[in-house]
Amino acid sequence: MQIPLDYYRILGVSIQATHEQLQQAYDDRSLQLPRREYGLAIASRQQLLDQAYHILADPDKRAAYNADFLKQNTEFLINTESLVEDFAIHSIEIQPEQLDGALLILHELGEYELVIRLGESQINGTSEAINQQRQEIIFTLALAYLELSREHWEQQDYEAAATIAQKGLKLLTQEKLFPQLQAEILAEYNKLRPYRILNFISEDLAKAKERSQGLQLLQEMLQERQGIDGLGNDGSGLNSHRFLLYLQQLRPYLTLNEQLTVFETVSRPSSAVDACLNVYILIAKGFAHKRPNCILKATSLLDQLNKHQDVYLEQAICALLLGLTELANITVEKTQETAVLNEIREHSKDSPDLIPGLYQYTEKWLQTEVYRQFRDLKQEQVSLKDYFGDENVQKTLEDVSKTTKWEDLSSESNNIEDESYITVHPKEENDNLISITGEIAMRKSALSEYQYLPEPNFPQRDRGKRKSTSSTSKTTRTNRRIEGRTVGYTDNNFASPNYPQSEPSRYQEKKTSLIEKPDSLNTKNPRFKKKTRSKRRKFQPFKLLLLGIGLLGGLSLSVLALKAISDSQSPLAALQGEQLAISLNQPPLEFPLANAQAVLSEALTAEGAKEVIQTWLNSKSQAFGPEYQIEQLKNILAEPLFLEWQKRAIALKAQNSYWKYQHQLEIQSVMTDAQNPEHATVAAKVRETAQFNQNGKIVASRSYDQNLSVRYDLAQHKGQWLIQNITVLN
Structure with missing residues (x-):
């Protein structure tokens, strides 16, 4: 049978190689042993090395071989149609029992497509009887799938990478062979999932099929993790803290209904992180869809969070949106956010209460802090006048005012428990409370310098050795590097060519960074300039998230530890917090600070x-x-x-x-x-x-x-x- 190889490539030398270079290359190649799973293929490989050296080391045989070699190349140059895709123009004849060794050599040369082409035809054309040679051909074929998947990953072609990896997994699973290699391919396949999700949901809303795939993958990921801050392992390589940051990147690309669908299925009543997320979703739904009952539900969640965090501003906003102005006025005065409170007072100078300032603040807060988290609301204009002017809203608010006593709603916020400052958890040093309750872990500028998506961690190899299968001609190859869509995420001012940036709120500070908005979707290696928001709030679920990670003792310990953070700042701002700078157009291996x-x-x-x-x-x-x-x-x-x-x-x-x-x-x-x-x-x-x-x-x-x-x-x-x-x- 003919194999698209030549003796020079088998030894890894050029046609101009001297006898000493041939000898050195032969010795080196003979000493290089492949993976331990190989047996017969090693012997076949050595036979081909011996055959190549035997021909090229003999001057007469080499001269005859060169004449034929150059003749074939000349014919190729005259008639380029003789090239079949990226097959070589020169071939050698081997025995069928040497195919496993030939495929191994092609794999070492980086000819993964060729290995797959020849390997698939071989295993599909033979009997189902398992023999050692067939097993080793399957092993080489699976390795080629793995390496080709990695190449597509590096080129940001994530779906192609996943599809190829799936083929390798399917082959090994069907043949019930090489569980260790199966696990290796599966591990990298799972690490592709965050990239695939990000790639899918950044598509236009009109591309419903792609977005649906992304949402399905995200739901599967959340279920495997057993919730947003769960202890399950989805194989993505993202720990709980990094996964929460990753979700922050995704949310602005999800519509309100998409977020409801995705997060509702994994929401747990006992999770403070889920509560924080649901507060934003419920407020957004209640205001945008003019459904005050959703805001009433958000109020209930805030009452629970208020036992441990300062969420008086959010409670006051909800009370205002429910028409409970007296409750809103009393609640807002309890906040420890003095800068915000002073501004509200400034805009309420000529009023006996703080409602005018709170009204103005609420409108701005909804626009800059809530709507910006939802793709379909991002460009919508917030208007409290339109909200309160809606007949259905007015009717619902009348019902709320009749059935709700604001004293009852505010009673829990006045309860201060003696153990509210507990600073010890049985499995944690006091020091860890900073990670749990403070904003430091999230706000450190260094965090934005690291990439939280898992990077391909591939074995070192010389990509330059992947040449055409001819030693004297260059085979035209398809450039797999796709000029993909760039989705750069920063501190809530995510850079996307599809959406204009929101104007910074008055509570934002402009800071210098490394990320700037790309000019187009098809820009190679774009430079970005990142705008970093200084957080108006210290309302962060990371403190609660990290706490939850350590609470393996059960809900009772969770309650105890939550009491420990009652004097901390509000947790909701973590869902508006520091974003990661990840570009789908820049190879993961080239992240500047990842290395x-x-x-x-x-x-x-x-x-x-x-x-x-x-x-x-x-x-x-x-x-x-x-x-x-x-x-x-x-x-x-x-x-x-x-x-x-x-x-x-x-x-x-x-x-x-x-x-x-x-x-x-x-x-x-x-x-x-x-x-x-x-x-x-x-x-x-x-x-x-x-x-x-x-x-x-x-x-x-x-x-x-x-x-x-x-x-x-x-x-x-x-x-x-x-x-x-x-x-x-x-």
Whole structure:
């Protein structure tokens, strides 16, 4: 049988190679062993290597071979129609039993399409009897599917990559062979899913079929994860925190009804993250569709969240939209968002209450914070006048005012529980409360510099070796690099050529970044400029999300830990929070910062890191101890982390409670970013023994002794290392 190969390619040398080069290439190729799954194919491969060397090492035989070789190439140049797609113009004759070795060599040369073409025809044309050679041909064929899928992934052709990977999986599954390779292909297939979803839902609304596929994939992903903040594994490579960021990227590309459909199926009553998301969806639906009953449902969810977060502004807005102006006026005055409250007061100067300012603020909030999260509402203009002027709305509001007492609606918000400042979870160090309740983990500018979608992690190989199957001619190949659609996401000002950017709200700050809006869908390697919104609110479900990850003890522990964050800021802003910069037109392997390697810090040594962390532990003991030396925190914590811990220490003192800590510290590693040496990450083992005292008595149920793995994010400020973020890893 004829195989489109030549002896020069088999040895990996050019036609001008000297005898010494031939000898060296033959020795090297003979020593290079393929994967351990191969058996007979290795022997067949070696036979072809021997055959090639035997011909080319003999001057007379090489001269005769070259004459025939050049003749075939000359004929090809005269009659280019002899080229069948990307098959080689030169071929050699092999025995049928050498096919497995020939396919292995073609695979090593990167001729994956050719391997698939020859391999499929071979296994489809033979009997079903399983023999070793057939198994090894199937193995090579599956490897070719895997590599070709990877190439399409790199070229952003995600559907082609997924389809090819599926073929490899189907082949191995049907043949019931090579479970390890099946798992390898399946792992990469699953990691493609976030890209495929993003690609599908960024299509125009008119492309219903593609968008439906994206929604189906997203629902499958959520079900496998067991919810937005569930503990299931969907194989995407996104942890819970990164998955929430990923959802933030998707939401502006989903319509209101699409979000209702997707998230309703996985919504859980006990999930604070689900509650935050549903508040936005219900408010948007209630206002846009003029259905106040939806806003009433959102109010119920906010009442639950208000036990643990400052959501008075959102509650006041809902009360206003329900026509409960007295409740709205009282509720808005309770918010700790002083800047917003002052602005509302400023616009209510000539009024006996705050309703005029709240009215104006609500209209702007709906436009800039709510509508922008929904694709079909993004360009709609918010008008409270039209909303209240609707007859159905008026009728519903009349019914609400008759059946609802605002005192009842506001009663829960006045209940402050004694344990609202709990700072301990049995499986977490106090430090982790910053990740749970503060905005630091989400707001760190560094987060926007990293890509949260999984990257193809392919074995290193020389892509340049993938040449045409002729040593002297270049075979025309289809350029697989598609000039795809670019969907760049930033801090809620996502860059999309399909949609104009929203005007920044008055609560936004313009900041410099690396992302700018692409000029068109077909722009290669576009440059972006990102506008980063400063968040008006500190309303973030990351704190609740990360809390939920650690609550393996059940709902009772969830309730306990939720009480711990009652003095934190509002969680809803996480659904408006920092977005990722991901371009579908830029190969994942070329993400600029994805390949940035952390290196050992020269500025911060292990001894220096230990001193910094020990200072923190000592300051923590002093601030939360019986002397309440709260000012010590400022010497080691960067803002706004310092403000969070200061607030907690003050609350602890007000409860006539304190902690006694004992710490044992072991530094495991000190890493810095090569591109940002003023930032460092310290991994440490911390044993924390904590004794809780309240009203002069030890409370054993809240005391604990834990061994923890903790990551500290540090930054230099005026020559001093301060802690920016603290994350408990176990």
